[in-house]
Amino acid sequence: xxxxxxxxxxxxxxxxxxxxxAASLLYKPLSEGDYAKxxxxxxxxxxxxxxxxxxxxxxxxxxxxxxxxxxxxxxxxSHVFIYWAFFVINTSLTYSYAKHSTLLTANQQYSVVRKIQxxxxxxxxxxxxxxxxxxxxxLLYLLVETIGVIVxxxxxxxxxxxx
Numbered sequence: 060x061x062x063x064x065x066x067x068x069x070x071x072x073x074x075x076x077x078x079x080x081a082a083s084l085l086y087k088p089l090s091e092g093d094y095a096k097x098x099x100x101x102x103x104x105x106x107x108x109x110x111x112x113x114x115x116x117x118x119x120x121x122x123x124x125x126x127x128x129x130x131x132x133x134x135x136x137s138h139v140f141i142y143w144a145f146f147v148i149n150t151s152l153t154y155s156y157a158k159h160s161t162l163l164t165a166n167q168q169y170s171v172v173r174k175i176q177x178x179x180x181x182x183x184x185x186x187x188x189x190x191x192x193x194x195x196x197x198l199l200y201l202l203v204e205t206i207g208v209i210v211x212x213x214x215x216x217x218x219x220x221x222x
Contacts, residue, residue: 077107078161085165104158112154119147138198145201152208159215166222175214183207 081104088096123143136142160172183203190199 077104077111078157078164081158081161082165085162089166101158101162104161108154108157112151115151115154116147119143119150123147142197142201145198145205149201149204149208152205152212155208156212156215159212159219162219163215171218175211175218179207179211179214 081100085097085100087093088100123140126143127140160176163169163172186203186207187200190196190203
């Protein structure tokens with residue numbers, strides 16, 4: 060599974076610092092209350108992240124087939140393509156809330172972002188350990204990660220909608 064972790068880390072390179080650049084661009088409109096520009100930039104950011112998410116899924120599927128057909132040792136693991144699909148989906152889903160975390164960061168609320176992501180990661184890992192110890196089911200382990208990413212999306216969305 061180390062191979063999967065390393066490959067999904069490469070898929071995360073698709074972001075290429077867009078979040079940092081967007082946070083820099085959003086800082087001035089946020090400080091001046093220029094809601095038209097904020098709306099424009101967040102819509103643009105949403106579109107960019109949607110394309111990145113799709114690109115990560117597409118490249119992930121291609122890499123998955125490559126792994127399955129060209130690396131013999133991977134075929135020894137049953138359900139390997141399903142595991143890979145979860146890794147890719149989880150990576151892709153993180154881009155669903157990237158615009159929200161970027162907006163909070165630009166609005167000098169990075170501590171909120173860190174609390175949500177850090178707290179979420181602690182809960183996810185605790186649940187994953189519990190599931191592995193009690194069920195020995197790796198698919199459930201991966202499903203917890205997916206659910207955690209989706210929950211984080213709704214938390215970020217709720218915070219942005221209430222601000």
